[in-house]
Amino acid sequence: DVVMTQSPLSLPVTLGQPASISCRSSQSLVHSNGNTYLVWYQQRPGQSPRRLIYRVSNRDSGVPDRFSGSGSGSDFTLKISRVEAEDVGVYYCMQHILWPHTFGQGTKLEIK
Amino acid sequence: EVQLVESGGGLVQPGGSLRLSCAASGFTFRNYWMHWIRQAPGKGLEWVANINPDGSGKYYVDSVKGRFTISRDNAKNALYLQMSSLRDEDTAMFYCVKDTEDWGQGALVTVSS
Numbered sequence: 001d002v003v004m005t006q007s008p009l010s011l012p013v014t015l016g017q018p019a020s021i022s023c024r025s026s027q028s029l030v031h032s033n034g035n036t037y038l039v040w041y042q043q044r045p046g047q048s049p050r051r052l053i054y055r056v057s058n059r060d061s062g063v064p065d066r067f068s069g070s071g072s073g074s075d076f077t078l079k080i081s082r083v084e085a086e087d088v089g090v091y092y093c094m095q096h097i098l099w100p101h102t103f104g105q106g107t108k109l110e111i112k
Numbered sequence: 113e114v115q116l117v118e119s120g121g122g123l124v125q126p127g128g129s130l131r132l133s134c135a136a137s138g139f140t141f142r143n144y145w146m147h148w149i150r151q152a153p154g155k156g157l158e159w160v161a162n163i164n165p166d167g168s169g170k171y172y173v174d175s176v177k178g179r180f181t182i183s184r185d186n187a188k189n190a191l192y193l194q195m196s197s198l199r200d201e202d203t204a205m206f207y208c209v210k211d212t213e214d215w216g217q218g219a220l221v222t223v224s225s
Contacts, residue, residue: 039212041157048207048215049157060213092157096212100173101147101159 002027002095006104012112013083021107023093025074030097037097040069040078043106044089052091053078085111114138114214118206121219128198132219134191134208142166142186144211148193150204151218160206161193176202198223 003026013019029036040053051060053069056076066081080087088111093104120132132148147162161172161182170182181194191208198221205218 043157048217050215051213054212090156094157094159094212099162099171101162103157103159106156 001100002029002098002102004093004095004102004104006091006093006107009105009107011107011109013080013109014112015085016082019080019083019087019109021078021091021093021109023071023076023078023104025076025095027098028073029095030073036072037095038069038071038076039094039096041092041094042087042089043092044086047089049092080109083109083111114210116208116210116214116216118208118216118219121206121221123222123224124198125225126199126223128223129194129196130198130221132193132195132206132208132221134216136189136191136208136210139210141184141189146182146184146191147209147212148182148191149207149209149215150202150221151207152201152204155204158204163191195221200224 005024007022029038036056038056041049042052043049052063052067057069068079070077090106090108092106115137117135124130148160150158150160163170163182163184167184179197183192200223203223205220207218208216
């Protein structure tokens with residue numbers, strides 16, 4: 001199975017400051033078609049997860065542009081340019097190139 | 113607007129069975145891969161199974177192989193998860209997910225004696 005490793009697991013951030021979450025996979029997530037199948041989710045307390053980013057760097061509709069995804073191969077990053085109170089929650093990366101699809105452990109973002 | 117509504121969750125004894133359903137609307141159901149993803153209380157997300165658009169391809173995480181069966185009825189816009197030989201560690205919120213993008217509100221399955 002592809003192992004997804006996120007860091008940090010806990011991320012205290014001051015409002016208005018940037019935040020960055022790393023996600024590394026044990027294998028390349030690049031498909032033979034050239035696409036890289038890595039997504040990012042946000043799960044606010046008490047809510048279902050919401051997809052933020054698909055194929056590494058494509059923002060979903062309605063996602064604020066302070067969220068951005070980058071990376072390639074097996075090394076990926078989710079960045080929040082200026083953290084707002086509504087960003088509190090747990091963030092997960094997931095690979096969906098190979099079965100079983102696998103998630104990172106989750107990164108809990110909180111406000112300092 | 114995409115809507116995914118899970119039902120069928122509940123309390124079941126170890127070794128028992130349960131069938132989850134997901135009613136889909138707001139999109140052309142027959143065109144999309146569908147997934148079941150679960151989350152044990154206070155834990156992270158775990159992908160459980162998925163099924164291709166025509167139902168001919170089904171994939172499972174090892175821990176549920178032989179016990180869970182994913183299926184779909186494209187005429188009814190419905191996704192299912194038949195669960196048998198349930199274990200304590202299957203206790204979780206089960207989410208129906210369209211193509212990694214849209215999630216339902218979840219159905220809680222509790223396995224306990």
